[in-house]
Amino acid sequence: MNKIPRTPMRNQDAIERRNHFLEVALGYSLEEARAEAARCIQCKNPRCVVACPVRVKIPEFIKLLLEDALDEAFETIYEDNILPSICGRVCPQESQCEGACILNIKSESVAIGALERFVGDYGMDKNLADKPVKENNGIKVAVVGSGPAGLANAASMRRKGYDVTIFEALHEYGGVLSYGIPDFRLPKDIVKNEIDNLKKMGVTFVRDVVVGKSITIEQLFEDGYQSVFIGSGAGLPSALGVAGENLNGVYYANEFLTRVNLMKARNEPLSKTPMKLGDTIAVVGGGNVAMDAARTAKRLGAKDVFILYRRDRKSLPARLDEIHHAEDEGIDLRLLTNPVELIGENHVVKQVRCEKMKLGEPDSSGRQRPLPTGEFVTFDIDNIIIAIGQKPNPIIKDNTLGLQTQPWGGIITDEFQMTSLPGVFAGGDVVTGAATVILAMGAGKDAAHHMDEYLKTTTR
Amino acid sequence: MYDIVEKRILQNDIEWMRVRAPFVARNAQPGHFVMVRVDADGERVPLTIVDHDQTDVVIIYQKLGYTTRQLSFKQEGDTLETFQGPLGKAAHIRDKQHVIGVAGGVGSAPLLPQLKAYKEKGIRVDAILGARSQEYLILLDEYRAICDHVYITTDDGSLGQEGRVTDALKIRLETDASIDHVIAIGPAIMMKYVVEMAKSHQRSVDVSLNPIMIDGTGMCGNCRVSIAGKTFFACIDGPDFAGEAVDFDELIARQSYYKKEEHDCFLRLKDE
Numbered sequence A: 001m002n003k004i005p006r007t008p009m010r011n012q013d014a015i016e017r018r019n020h021f022l023e024v025a026l027g028y029s030l031e032e033a034r035a036e037a038a039r040c041i042q043c044k045n046p047r048c049v050v051a052c053p054v055r056v057k058i059p060e061f062i063k064l065l066l067e068d069a070l071d072e073a074f075e076t077i078y079e080d081n082i083l084p085s086i087c088g089r090v091c092p093q094e095s096q097c098e099g100a101c102i103l104n105i106k107s108e109s110v111a112i113g114a115l116e117r118f119v120g121d122y123g124m125d126k127n128l129a130d131k132p133v134k135e136n137n138g139i140k141v142a143v144v145g146s147g148p149a150g151l152a153n154a155a156s157m158r159r160k161g162y163d164v165t166i167f168e169a170l171h172e173y174g175g176v177l178s179y180g181i182p183d184f185r186l187p188k189d190i191v192k193n194e195i196d197n198l199k200k201m202g203v204t205f206v207r208d209v210v211v212g213k214s215i216t217i218e219q220l221f222e223d224g225y226q227s228v229f230i231g232s233g234a235g236l237p238s239a240l241g242v243a244g245e246n247l248n249g250v251y252y253a254n255e256f257l258t259r260v261n262l263m264k265a266r267n268e269p270l271s272k273t274p275m276k277l278g279d280t281i282a283v284v285g286g287g288n289v290a291m292d293a294a295r296t297a298k299r300l301g302a303k304d305v306f307i308l309y310r311r312d313r314k315s316l317p318a319r320l321d322e323i324h325h326a327e328d329e330g331i332d333l334r335l336l337t338n339p340v341e342l343i344g345e346n347h348v349v350k351q352v353r354c355e356k357m358k359l360g361e362p363d364s365s366g367r368q369r370p371l372p373t374g375e376f377v378t379f380d381i382d383n384i385i386i387a388i389g390q391k392p393n394p395i396i397k398d399n400t401l402g403l404q405t406q407p408w409g410g411i412i413t414d415e416f417q418m419t420s421l422p423g424v425f426a427g428g429d430v431v432t433g434a435a436t437v438i439l440a441m442g443a444g445k446d447a448a449h450h451m452d453e454y455l456k457t458t459t460r
Numbered sequence B: 001m002y003d004i005v006e007k008r009i010l011q012n013d014i015e016w017m018r019v020r021a022p023f024v025a026r027n028a029q030p031g032h033f034v035m036v037r038v039d040a041d042g043e044r045v046p047l048t049i050v051d052h053d054q055t056d057v058v059i060i061y062q063k064l065g066y067t068t069r070q071l072s073f074k075q076e077g078d079t080l081e082t083f084q085g086p087l088g089k090a091a092h093i094r095d096k097q098h099v100i101g102v103a104g105g106v107g108s109a110p111l112l113p114q115l116k117a118y119k120e121k122g123i124r125v126d127a128i129l130g131a132r133s134q135e136y137l138i139l140l141d142e143y144r145a146i147c148d149h150v151y152i153t154t155d156d157g158s159l160g161q162e163g164r165v166t167d168a169l170k171i172r173l174e175t176d177a178s179i180d181h182v183i184a185i186g187p188a189i190m191m192k193y194v195v196e197m198a199k200s201h202q203r204s205v206d207v208s209l210n211p212i213m214i215d216g217t218g219m220c221g222n223c224r225v226s227i228a229g230k231t232f233f234a235c236i237d238g239p240d241f242a243g244e245a246v247d248f249d250e251l252i253a254r255q256s257y258y259k260k261e262e263h264d265c266f267l268r269l270k271d272e
């Protein structure tokens, strides 16, 4: 079997990059992409494809890449994944496609994500996604939210001929892709490009509209929309639930990232929406959001940034690449450490008290459960950023009569992704809870199929 | 983009603006607010919906810092970049006999639609309007049109009684037993003292909390307030709350965390 090592991706220098928000991972050149593509042994029953949530035809596109048929390689990916440049960058490949790659057994997996990124960027440069679409059939459908779920749903519905309008609550489109994931991982011009593609396809975008408040789901139907897709995500920050959480200097990751990304506090020290950050920053959590917050804090000039995580290293849910990048940038991981109290002075946080944890039996998630030890440590801090998860925003649930939801706020859907309201579909984080870009995208795309079936039986 | 249809100067630092925003007007109710962004680099600030019709929404703002001043440079025919709403929970109109509204400064703008809503339910309403001096008092005619009595206090005595709104409120609560509810809207420190006074005179009291907001839709958590030891997000759970158990000291501290940055930004506006 193939023992050639994986082609590494070039990264920006770890010291240099701490000072700016330019993308860290630089991508493959054509030669590097070819070399990496040649490592794929073109399995007859590719395990990688099964492990991709949207079943990208991986060996096919890799083969086309090797044959220099880059346009066709792009088309092949695009059939299943309309956001290849984005997914190539942010998918947790090690637990999906690459995790299942057969080469993993004896050597290292094919760098599927990096290849997908390469082909996606090629397609973006050559404008390959800009294709004529079906004429507008005059049947209006509404999409709530412009994150990956909403964008994928809108693209699929538009291709099926529908007259699609996306309603977005914020003043920028893209959901977490715009306000959450920082530029050094996902440059915003890539997101903008995807949105422009949808505009060119004839999708109508309306911003500053909070569905449930500005217009209710019922009013959407009154206004002639025949079906609605809810892709409103999981944007409500979860609380730690410890004393001192409302002290000044305590941020939820959402506030921190929103100030920096959406409101552009990163651009200038005197931004109209400022960001106040001291020298010593604790970040609570171990997922992508925590890594992004920590690395962002470093870039804003914080000297000492550390992560507090109550489990061990192998349980960190963040993408492997990002954990490595964070450590390279000097972010300290303080594992098996659980914050139990925030201590302040004059309403400003000064210290975080933590309990040391040890590992017990595996819990329902299969990871070893962290157990308290009765031993405590206290760290001096200037700010603390809480990144322990998000739940769906309650606005739609609270303002939509008859919409059934889970106790934690998620929208309940049936096997056809329809909610308890006829013609109203949902997908992405608002259904699953905070998950991944590719799952949200897949849910948006699949829902389009069900919406089309539904509309065929109700409108004709 | 949202068109400024009409603009008036109410007092030297307080302005009135009617903005075309059908998506906001459609479901607007007393107590709701909008998030406004003046231009594409602007910050998002919350302003109460003072009045609305089918297509237009009225806001009243006091020129305080960068964004409200930037807003005041805009004229009829100009546009605003973001005008998002209606946000927040509509004011809870309680089953009461006689309500007294207490407004400090520009708080008289958000108080007016609430008192109107009480009045429309056939409930008797009075108002106490307080300000630094005469030049900061607004909407007196509008209040006189719906209130049985309008009491005015100014810090310098330039109009009405010299002193604070709480001085006037004390007399009302001591002398008029029919008053069974108080609504206070204004600076946090004023609301804190009004709540104390209402409590000591056994009257229920509602307040409208004004923490710093960024998105206004429940996403950032910046607007969190503590009430009876529980955390609420003012933008989705409020901004109106029963006042009795609000932690005003925390609110005041949270409002001032960005004071220096706001000031720096403001100074830059002067340079521009």
Ligand SMILES: Cc1cc2nc3c(=O)[nH]c(=O)nc-3n(C[C@H](O)[C@H](O)[C@H](O)COP(=O)(O)OP(=O)(O)OC[C@H]3O[C@@H](n4cnc5c(N)ncnc54)[C@H](O)[C@@H]3O)c2cc1C
Residues within 6 Å of the ligand: A090, A091, A092, A144, A145, A146, A147, A148, A149, A150, A167, A168, A169, A170, A173, A174, A175, A176, A177, A180, A181, A182, A209, A210, A211, A212, A231, A232, A233, A234, A235, A257, A288, A289, A292, A319, A393, A395, A396, A427, A428, A429, A430, A434, A435, A436, A437, A438, A440, A441
């Ligand atoms: C900091 C961060 C880093 C992440 N990193 C990764 C990663 O590396 N890899 C990965 O796969 N996943 C990552 N994720 C998770 C991923 O971004 C989400 O799972 C994905 O974006 C969910 O897509 P969605 O379309 O369901 O929701 P969202 O992206 O949240 O989009 C929902 C949109 O709906 C809008 N909306 C909400 N309510 C309303 C309403 N009432 N009316 C109108 N619009 C509304 C919101 O404003 C938002 O724009 C990360 C998340 C965060 C926060």
Ligand SMILES: Cc1cc2nc3c(=O)[nH]c(=O)nc-3n(C[C@H](O)[C@H](O)[C@H](O)COP(=O)(O)OP(=O)(O)OC[C@H]3O[C@@H](n4cnc5c(N)ncnc54)[C@H](O)[C@@H]3O)c2cc1C
Residues within 6 Å of the ligand: B033, B044, B045, B046, B047, B048, B049, B060, B061, B062, B063, B064, B065, B066, B067, B068, B069, B106, B109, B110, B209, B210, B211, B212, B213, B214, B239, B255, B256, B259, B262, B263, B266
């Ligand atoms: C629900 C709600 C309704 C409001 N309604 C009105 C109204 O009808 N009329 C009116 O004049 N004012 C209202 N305010 C206050 C108004 O939002 C602030 O005066 C405005 O944001 C000041 O911005 P600035 O840049 O001009 O001043 P800055 O110099 O930035 O700040 C001055 C003070 O305003 C407050 N403030 C600043 N930024 C924000 C923000 N993003 N969110 C909330 N407060 C902030 C802070 O306490 C600060 O110290 C309301 C506030 C809230 C929360």
Ligand code: SF4
Residues within 6 Å of the ligand: A051, A052, A053, A054, A055, A056, A058, A081, A087, A088, A091, A093, A096, A097, A098, A112, A113, A116, A438
């Ligand atoms: S979409 Fe994600 S999981 Fe699927 S092949 Fe691409 S990188 Fe892998």
Ligand code: SF4
Residues within 6 Å of the ligand: A039, A040, A041, A042, A043, A046, A047, A048, A049, A058, A059, A100, A101, A102, A103, A110, A112
């Ligand atoms: S499992 Fe690995 S080697 Fe096999 S087709 Fe997929 S990428 Fe290629």
Ligand code: FES
Residues within 6 Å of the ligand: B212, B213, B214, B215, B216, B217, B218, B219, B220, B221, B222, B223, B224, B233, B234, B235, B236
């Ligand atoms: S303003 Fe962001 S959650 Fe309330």
